[in-house]
Amino acid sequence: MTRAAVITGVGVVAPGGIGRDAYWNLLSAGRTATRRISLFDASGFRSRVAAECDFDPVAFGLSSREVRRMDRAAQFAVVAAREAIGDSGIELPVSDPGRVGVSIGSAVGCTMGLEKEYTVLSDSGRAWLVDHRYSVPHLYGYMAPSTIATEVAWQARAEGPAALVSTGCTSGLDAVGHGVQLIEEGTADIVLAGAADAPLSPITSACFDAIKATSPNNDDPAHASRPFDGRRDGFVLGEGAAVMVIEEARAAQARGADPYAEILGFAGRSNGFHMTGLKPDGREMAEAIRVAMGRARLAPPDIDYINAHGSGTRQNDRHETAAFKASLGHHAYATPVSSIKSMIGHSLGAIGSLELAACVLALRHQVVPPTANLHVADPECDLDYVPNIARERRLRNVLSVGSGFGGFQSAIILGQPRAARAAA
Amino acid sequence: MSATGIRDERPRALVTGIGVVAPTGVGTRQHWESVLAGKSGLGRITRFDPSGYPVQVAGEVPGYDEARHVPGRLVPQTDRFTHFAITAAQEALTDARVAPSALPEYEMAVVTASSSGGTDFGQHEMERLYQKGPSWVSAYQSIAWFYAATTGQLSIRHGMRGPCGVLCSEQAGGLDALAQAWRLLSSGSRLVLVGGTDASLCPYGLVAQMATGSLATTDDPARAYLPFTTAARGFVPGEGGALLVVESAQSAHQRGASHYGELLGYAAGFDPRPGSGRPAVLGAVIRRALSDAGLTPDRVDLVFADAHGTPDRDASEAQAITEVFGPCGVPVTAPKTLTGRLYAGGAALDTATALLALSEGIVPHTAGPDRPAPACDIDLVLGQPRPTRPRTALIVARGHGGFTSALVVAGRHRGLDRGVTSAEVTSPVKGIPA
Amino acid sequence: MPFTEAEVLRILREVAGADEQVDTDGQDSSDVPLNELGYDSLALLELAARMERLYPIQIPDSDLKNEMTPREIVAYVNARRAEARA
Numbered sequence: 001m002t003r004a005a006v007i008t009g010v011g012v013v014a015p016g017g018i019g020r021d022a023y024w025n026l027l028s029a030g031r032t033a034t035r036r037i038s039l040f041d042a043s044g045f046r047s048r049v050a051a052e053c054d055f056d057p058v059a060f061g062l063s064s065r066e067v068r069r070m071d072r073a074a075q076f077a078v079v080a081a082r083e084a085i086g087d088s089g090i091e092l093p094v095s096d097p098g099r100v101g102v103s104i105g106s107a108v109g110c111t112m113g114l115e116k117e118y119t120v121l122s123d124s125g126r127a128w129l130v131d132h133r134y135s136v137p138h139l140y141g142y143m144a145p146s147t148i149a150t151e152v153a154w155q156a157r158a159e160g161p162a163a164l165v166s167t168g169c170t171s172g173l174d175a176v177g178h179g180v181q182l183i184e185e186g187t188a189d190i191v192l193a194g195a196a197d198a199p200l201s202p203i204t205s206a207c208f209d210a211i212k213a214t215s216p217n218n219d220d221p222a223h224a225s226r227p228f229d230g231r232r233d234g235f236v237l238g239e240g241a242a243v244m245v246i247e248e249a250r251a252a253q254a255r256g257a258d259p260y261a262e263i264l265g266f267a268g269r270s271n272g273f274h275m276t277g278l279k280p281d282g283r284e285m286a287e288a289i290r291v292a293m294g295r296a297r298l299a300p301p302d303i304d305y306i307n308a309h310g311s312g313t314r315q316n317d318r319h320e321t322a323a324f325k326a327s328l329g330h331h332a333y334a335t336p337v338s339s340i341k342s343m344i345g346h347s348l349g350a351i352g353s354l355e356l357a358a359c360v361l362a363l364r365h366q367v368v369p370p371t372a373n374l375h376v377a378d379p380e381c382d383l384d385y386v387p388n389i390a391r392e393r394r395l396r397n398v399l400s401v402g403s404g405f406g407g408f409q410s411a412i413i414l415g416q417p418r419a420a421r422a423a424a
Numbered sequence: 425m426s427a428t429g430i431r432d433e434r435p436r437a438l439v440t441g442i443g444v445v446a447p448t449g450v451g452t453r454q455h456w457e458s459v460l461a462g463k464s465g466l467g468r469i470t471r472f473d474p475s476g477y478p479v480q481v482a483g484e485v486p487g488y489d490e491a492r493h494v495p496g497r498l499v500p501q502t503d504r505f506t507h508f509a510i511t512a513a514q515e516a517l518t519d520a521r522v523a524p525s526a527l528p529e530y531e532m533a534v535v536t537a538s539s540s541g542g543t544d545f546g547q548h549e550m551e552r553l554y555q556k557g558p559s560w561v562s563a564y565q566s567i568a569w570f571y572a573a574t575t576g577q578l579s580i581r582h583g584m585r586g587p588c589g590v591l592c593s594e595q596a597g598g599l600d601a602l603a604q605a606w607r608l609l610s611s612g613s614r615l616v617l618v619g620g621t622d623a624s625l626c627p628y629g630l631v632a633q634m635a636t637g638s639l640a641t642t643d644d645p646a647r648a649y650l651p652f653t654t655a656a657r658g659f660v661p662g663e664g665g666a667l668l669v670v671e672s673a674q675s676a677h678q679r680g681a682s683h684y685g686e687l688l689g690y691a692a693g694f695d696p697r698p699g700s701g702r703p704a705v706l707g708a709v710i711r712r713a714l715s716d717a718g719l720t721p722d723r724v725d726l727v728f729a730d731a732h733g734t735p736d737r738d739a740s741e742a743q744a745i746t747e748v749f750g751p752c753g754v755p756v757t758a759p760k761t762l763t764g765r766l767y768a769g770g771a772a773l774d775t776a777t778a779l780l781a782l783s784e785g786i787v788p789h790t791a792g793p794d795r796p797a798p799a800c801d802i803d804l805v806l807g808q809p810r811p812t813r814p815r816t817a818l819i820v821a822r823g824h825g826g827f828t829s830a831l832v833v834a835g836r837h838r839g840l841d842r843g844v845t846s847a848e849v850t851s852p853v854k855g856i857p858a
Numbered sequence: 859m860p861f862t863e864a865e866v867l868r869i870l871r872e873v874a875g876a877d878e879q880v881d882t883d884g885q886d887s888s889d890v891p892l893n894e895l896g897y898d899s900l901a902l903l904e905l906a907a908r909m910e911r912l913y914p915i916q917i918p919d920s921d922l923k924n925e926m927t928p929r930e931i932v933a934y935v936n937a938r939r940a941e942a943r944a
Contacts, residue, residue, distance in 0.1 A: 114632075118547070140633055143540050146825060153826065174589065185430055206561035209558060404572075
């Protein structure tokens with residue numbers, strides 16, 4: 001019998017909204033959380049805006065040792081995981097911890113910690129032969145991104161398969177997809193799946209400045225992230241985490257859980273074209289969408305909302321619009337599409353999970369979050385992007401897509417829980 | 425059909441190509457000859473002057489000139505860890521005699537393990553940032569350092585447009601990537617280019633590794649990495665790794681490709697937090713892997729150990745092996761004493777070595793150690809290789825933090841081999857709990 | 859000091875490497891578009907950054923395109939330098 005995966009708990013650390021409720025509050029109100037960068041002195045940089053989390057780790061329950069040991073991304077992941085676990089109602093540890101897995105995504109791992117320590121050990125870059133005597137004991141934990149998964153595994157007392165999925169900007173979708181694989185194949189019954197990134201650090205800002213990918217709209221930070229808008233000029237870096245508890249559907253039902261949603265389809269493709277460039281036809285994203293729909297046994301009219309990658313670069317939004325048309329045909333014009341990066345920026349590997357969390361909450365509330373800052377039409381982007389104001393809509397099945405450096409293209413479809421209903 | 429496309433019947437996963445870049449040599453043949461000869465690739469670090477550091481010994485890839493081994497355009501936009509992978513991938517594809525352009529693009533994928541990413545590239549760019557300013561950071565920093573760099577570049581280079589992936593579980597990553605490749609063969613892919621490489625022997629990389637306290641501080645390369653002995657004082661880090669071509673039996677059959685062996689079973693788990701009072705998961709993971717392979721312990725002819733090289737970890741590994749196989753119940757070896765531990769490259773290289781051993785009928789020895797410590801009641805293969813024609817091997821890998829993976833592989837000459845026929849392209853359903 | 863096509867090609871080789879099949883030393887590369895020489899958008903960004911540092915000039919985002927040839931880039935840079943001196 002096929003095993004299905006349902007989402008029973010959600011935890012979020014997001015710009016403008018830490019915690020599930022505050023997050024949905026922000027999204028449904030169409031508020032933006034982009035502002036002038038405050039986490040470091042950005043005065044020498046081309047793009048000086050970002051979506052930052054107002055995050056006091058101690059206020060969110062981390063001990064001083066945890067704060068000392070963990071990079072900010074790991075802190076986000078742990079806080080989000082704790083909220084998700086609490087939300088799911090699962091008592092930890094479970095009777096067989098070997099059946100609990102972890103699949104966390106991150107594009108840039110512990111960059112903040114790694115860079116900060118570098119400045120000390122190298123004396124701000126003066127020494128190629130860095131001075132090991134200034135090294136902190138957990139420095140290696142910053143170099144290996146897998147430590148983020150380790151911290152979540154410790155939270156969940158998980159002894160099953162654990163991994164850090166790092167496929168660039170699709171990490172957040174791919175980590176959840178990987179978690180579903182673990183459940184479907186039978187190696188785990190519960191998976192803590194999600195993603196975290198805290199990239200707001202000089203080296204990351206500089207690298208996106210170098211390729212002019214981020215918005216230089218520094219004079220109007222609140223409106224700098226403008227996906228699908230005719231004036232869009234790049235993405236706005238963000239940070240955050242979302243972690244979900246996903247469970248085997250029948251087991252979840254047996255313990256009386258009330259799942260938010262079922263993961264109906266997941267597929268990935270790669271454009272095999274260029275590390276950063278996208279072809280205007282969006283064919284590989286279209287293919288990922290098609291395969292995900294096929295796996296979900298759904299047709300284009302069954303998709304009630306598309307949560308777009310919508311990073312706000314000129315090329316992405318055009319690429320993606322083409323992909324929606326290619327995969328959904330004329331139904332693309334009848335399906336609302338929105339990009340929440342307009343509100344919470346682009347947190348690289350984390351964003352896919354934040355977007356899935358938004359989809360889960362959208363399904364729960366039957367409301368489509370808007371694309372903020374959308375005022376000027378672009379003839380190449382002519383779909384319904386739900387400009388500025390959230391919209392009530394009957395939502396049965398929701399599609400979330402992502403696209404990332406390296407050519408990764410991913411698609412996940414969430415819907416009302418099916419398998420448990422069928423078994424009932 | 426399932427949400428991720430995984431079908432009930434798991435196809436046989438054959439390894440049809442191998443490519444190696446390691447301290448034991450550039451190229452599979454060079455690597456295997458070094459393994460047979462017990463020729464160590466460990467030595468004093470040459471890529472920078474290590475004399476100011478307590479760790480001075482590492483496994484560096486000898487005679488690797490990226491100008492010769494990597495297309496010119498790719499050299500400046502990728503880090504050394506990706507250079508190694510590009511070279512190894514080319515060898516693996518050539519070895520497998522596959523022309524990717526002749527296969528359906530969406531049915532091929534790339535999955536790599538990553539651990540520290542583009543460490544050297546990153547240190548250079550951070551230096552420029554802090555010494556000269558943000559505008560000096562390269563346009564390639566955004567694609568060279570991140571963990572997905574190799575998978576992205578290989579996907580582009582070879583036109584593999586299927587579901588590509590990157591898994592980070594430190595030293596266990598290579599086995600997890602192989603398992604992921606197998607999952608992809610079960611869900612629509614016919615061929616996966618899979619493995620991992622690491623290159624973190626730059627000063628910042630080395631200093632970060634030193635923070636674990638597990639690196640050997642002995643100056644003498646011959647005495648630095650002696651796992652399972654009373655002289656064990658840590659491991660030596662190394663650079664390099666391996667890429668393999670893994671295909672469904674059906675794909676290999678259609679192409680008339682020969683194979684080294686196949687994947688039989690896999691399992692992964694995560695150690696409980698230190699201080700929790702719960703046991704490490706290695707023994708349980710090994711048992712699950714054997715069960716997944718449909719093998720009892722007596723059917724395993726060889727174990728490639730994780731060989732952390734620190735007394736506690738060696739003892740816990742030996743204990744787990746002994747619990748499953750009995751004291752000295754199976755030959756155990758760690759050719760990684762010749763290369764050091766290669767993090768993202770380590771488990772992929774171990775798997776490559778295991779398949780070479782099985783296909784050549786030879787159990788490679790562990791160069792360096794003279795006899796196992798009393799706490800390590802294992803049949804450690806010492807002195808020289810044993811030509812005992814092993815047919816199956818278990819590869820164990822443990823990643824920093826608790827990642828624990830085990831993979832069982834069989835050589836093509838299993839005693840059962842009748843060649844690949846179309847009737848044999850799938851194997852029975854793996855045990856799914858009711 | 860004049861800025862030449864050879865200099866453009868030298869910088870490109872340094873920052874972005876060169877394909878073995880393409881002989882960027884030859885004179886005939888001066889009139890070959892950069893993308894045909896195997897240089898993509900990232901190479902162009904690196905070239906622009908280098909030129910901005912060599913001669914303090916500002917190169918607005920979309921001025922350079924990789925359909926341009928080394929000769930056209932030289933003309934562009936020299937024009938920018940003249941403006942800066944004026």
